[in-house]
Amino acid sequence: EAAVTQSPRNKVAVTGGKVTLSCNQTNNHNNMYWYRQDTGHGLRLIHYSYGAGSTEKGDIPDGYKASRPSQENFSLILELATPSQTSVYFCASGRSSYEQYFGPGTRLTVL
Amino acid sequence: GDSVTQTEGQVALSEEDFLTIHCNYSASGYPALFWYVQYPGEGPQFLFRASRDKEKGSSRGFEATYDKGTTSFHLRKASVQESDSAVYYCALGDPGTGSNRLTFGKGTKFSLIP
Numbered sequence: 001e002a003a004v005t006q007s008p009r010n011k012v013a014v015t016g017g018k019v020t021l022s023c024n025q026t027n028n029h030n031n032m033y034w035y036r037q038d039t040g041h042g043l044r045l046i047h048y049s050y051g052a053g054s055t056e057k058g059d060i061p062d063g064y065k066a067s068r069p070s071q072e073n074f075s076l077i078l079e080l081a082t083p084s085q086t087s088v089y090f091c092a093s094g095r096s097s098y099e100q101y102f103g104p105g106t107r108l109t110v111l
Numbered sequence: 112g113d114s115v116t117q118t119e120g121q122v123a124l125s126e127e128d129f130l131t132i133h134c135n136y137s138a139s140g141y142p143a144l145f146w147y148v149q150y151p152g153e154g155p156q157f158l159f160r161a162s163r164d165k166e167k168g169s170s171r172g173f174e175a176t177y178d179k180g181t182t183s184f185h186l187r188k189a190s191v192q193e194s195d196s197a198v199y200y201c202a203l204g205d206p207g208t209g210s211n212r213l214t215f216g217k218g219t220k221f222s223l224i225p
Contacts, residue, residue, distance in 0.1 A: 040120075042200060045213075045214075058212070059214075090154050090155070101157075102154030104152075104153060105154055
């Protein structure tokens, strides 16, 4: 069974603080993705990765960095969190068929 | 750039009604088309895909047919149940970059009228 886990599941941060969202997958997929989900916008791609050591900008990368230290792990980093980054964040892994497996999501609130 | 438009933001029906959720796309080339479903409190799940004109994808009683002429991939189900209440996302796959990235529509929330 494909498995993508995210931590933390809920996070409250202060404006200007640093936030790191973590994602782990046991699917042995090369590709990993970070999305945010907001009412009225659906799922929007922030960053993605082709494999360990690679990160690519998605459609809305401003204010976010990503890190892929290994096949299994992909992190999303908010160096200076802002209230506009309050959202639900989803990590996904995928292979060449485009089918992506999503994690359960992280609810981030920036005060 | 590529885009996906889902006409309905919300749909509410009675049990056993026929469900249609409209999806139109704009893309160069020949994208693969997808439907994903998201149940409350969970991440989206792959439902099915279609890769060429007139191909029908189906799963769990849902189906959609790739129509290149009308650039559409409408989701249909003949008889809805309470368990179908969820948010449905149409998506297209970018065929050019090799990244296998998806572009999602804004989603359609389906609920049953009590």
